[in-house]
Amino acid sequence: MFRIKRLYIEASAQDDPVTRRVRQRLAHLPVEIIPSREVLRSAGPLTPADISRGKETLVLARQQGPFWRACPGTKEYICCGYQILQVMTNCPLDCSYCILQSYFNLPAITVFTNWEDLWQEVAQQATAHPRQVLRVGTGEFGDSLALDELLGLNRELITRLATWPHLVLEIKTKWHRVTPLLDLGPNPRVIFAWSLNPPRLSRQEEHGAAALAARLAAARQCARAGFRLAFHFDPLIYFPGWEAEYQQVVAELFSTVPAAAIAWISLGTFRYLPALKNIIRARFPASRIVEEEFITALDGKQRYFKTLRAEMLSKMREWIQTQAPAVFVYLCMESPWLWRQVFGFVPSTEELAKKLDERAAAV
Numbered sequence: 001m002f003r004i005k006r007l008y009i010e011a012s013a014q015d016d017p018v019t020r021r022v023r024q025r026l027a028h029l030p031v032e033i034i035p036s037r038e039v040l041r042s043a044g045p046l047t048p049a050d051i052s053r054g055k056e057t058l059v060l061a062r063q064q065g066p067f068w069r070a071c072p073g074t075k076e077y078i079c080c081g082y083q084i085l086q087v088m089t090n091c092p093l094d095c096s097y098c099i100l101q102s103y104f105n106l107p108a109i110t111v112f113t114n115w116e117d118l119w120q121e122v123a124q125q126a127t128a129h130p131r132q133v134l135r136v137g138t139g140e141f142g143d144s145l146a147l148d149e150l151l152g153l154n155r156e157l158i159t160r161l162a163t164w165p166h167l168v169l170e171i172k173t174k175w176h177r178v179t180p181l182l183d184l185g186p187n188p189r190v191i192f193a194w195s196l197n198p199p200r201l202s203r204q205e206e207h208g209a210a211a212l213a214a215r216l217a218a219a220r221q222c223a224r225a226g227f228r229l230a231f232h233f234d235p236l237i238y239f240p241g242w243e244a245e246y247q248q249v250v251a252e253l254f255s256t257v258p259a260a261a262i263a264w265i266s267l268g269t270f271r272y273l274p275a276l277k278n279i280i281r282a283r284f285p286a287s288r289i290v291e292e293e294f295i296t297a298l299d300g301k302q303r304y305f306k307t308l309r310a311e312m313l314s315k316m317r318e319w320i321q322t323q324a325p326a327v328f329v330y331l332c333m334e335s336p337w338l339w340r341q342v343f344g345f346v347p348s349t350e351e352l353a354k355k356l357d358e359r360a361a362a363v
């Protein structure tokens, strides 16, 4: 199951059904019972070695805070109103650009096991907002699918969320093994979403993730099973000759999956917190992605110059909408100025969220 080499279990999580399932499936690993996952937390930022070790370490713990949270978004930028189910933090895949490397100070993948509380929170939110479309997902702090054969989370989520027609689940991933979930279709309230990059970038920067062809083949399987799809060209990464390779990905996308199955496509250019630069250089010495020119943006992140961002986003939009004029394209965490450059208008966060809600409900 990926490269997981160490398993820690909080004493209070030992009897949860998902804990028993994981122990069974990782029976070859020694288990250490700990009083709390806090004993693993580092006093300061994680070292590059800690981060690498964290990709091989799994902690099963009880969620002490809420599972259901509004996506934090990013200050000064336009967000999409996504709701996060925080069932796990950190990820077994290892993308060089992953912001999570500088985000957590606990060197492990944590899976929260008190799912009875998760289902209760979902029910509370669903009944508290009966007339509002709620777009939810587990993919903000990790990959929604990569550990699914270990956890069995998506099967339960899809089944339980089906109770409420105004809840739409987006399963965001760079993984490809969807076969165990296909019998749950058709269900247009479930949107399988892949993040895409050209194959060369994927090989160089998205370690452990499925190849582009495998992601697209999985997307086709999901569409045939009656699920809807989404795609995220995020992060778009600049390199000399990026146009031809990204244009090729767009062409492959539309020759593999039916445009009518696509709920939305988002675009976002590469950005990172300053602390990530040295981590990327230390952990991925062959990577060149932080060697371009960047400016410090309003949210404190390093971003490409505005003119380059505008060019990349506008061209991607044009290539996508030439192939599929009706597909809804939006920008993820980009500035009002860029919205105007790329689309000729600036939505408020509420307007963008409403548009996505309408797309989510349009089944």
Ligand code: SF4
Pocket (backbone or CB within 6 Å): 090, 091, 092, 093, 094, 095, 097, 098, 099, 100, 141, 142, 143, 174
């Ligand atoms: S798949 Fe997403 S969460 Fe996982 S390492 Fe890559 S960028 Fe990070």
